[in-house]
Amino acid sequence: MGANLVSALLGVPLTWLAALGVQMIFGGGTPYGLNGFGRKLYAAVVQAPWLIPYEDAWWLVPSAFTVIMLYFFLSSWLIEYGVMYLLFHKSYDKVLIRESLFKANLISYIFLYVCGLIYWFTAGF
Template sequence: MQKIRAGRLLATATSMSLFTVAASADAGVPMLFVTFPAMVVSLIPIVLVETVVLARALKTRAALLAKSTAIANVVSTIIGIPLTWVALVILELVTDGGSAHDLTTPLQKFLAVTWQAPWLIPYERELYWMVPAASLALLVPFFFASYFIEAPIVARLERGFPASQVRAAVFRANVASYIGLAIFNIAWLMWSIEYAPRM
């Protein structure tokens, strides 16, 4: 009963926090709705890459690890990424990241796509480059969330290997897949700066 009440309180607090951020930022761009569909679409290639890296690290056949890798990635993508984003939005809110600032200096621009990356402030004329830049910045917390969720799942499903070895292999696998995601985001950012229409 207490767990249910705690869950309801957390959900209410989260909803209120998100509403406050949306109101103070005049809607803005909630980056979960930009990054999450891409994460779901890229699940298959990510699972393939991570399975191959895991197999090499654990010195076994990739086919034997495909199921556990897929399960771990589905859990981290469907549950881990949204929860991480909610935590980042709350952090942005409580540290005054929900307020608009000038974008006249390189530091201000950097903060706008890192500190404010979870829910971008609507700097309308700058969003053409800010959205891909924020997506790139969010890969850092998403990487750690993915690793800390996937490592124990794979270790539990693959008990034939030492847990420490599995965790190290999962870390390497996530590095490989996130390098691919980073390359995509960098290409997207460069294309946006060069070709995307300005508002």
């Protein structure tokens, strides 16, 4: 539970800040439009932490949500693995720790993702 608390209280905000930093470095604070697949992909991936209010882009919120959830999943898994490895590397095999945390985080984030999409689609956005 301690590892999960560390990843929730520190990992998620720091991951969002890092993603926002990448967005600002790559000009993500500027609206480039959504003409063409490349610009749509750019908006959904690079601008995911802080979306630009584009017109007629209903699909952008669930797309950015998908991207940011992937960032959070990876950071949570890696942070929790680091904490658990430090605590239990003498008692448990590191492969067992890594795989167990991957599966636990995968289940958690699939649940959170589905809940988020259900909320988005049923709340009338």
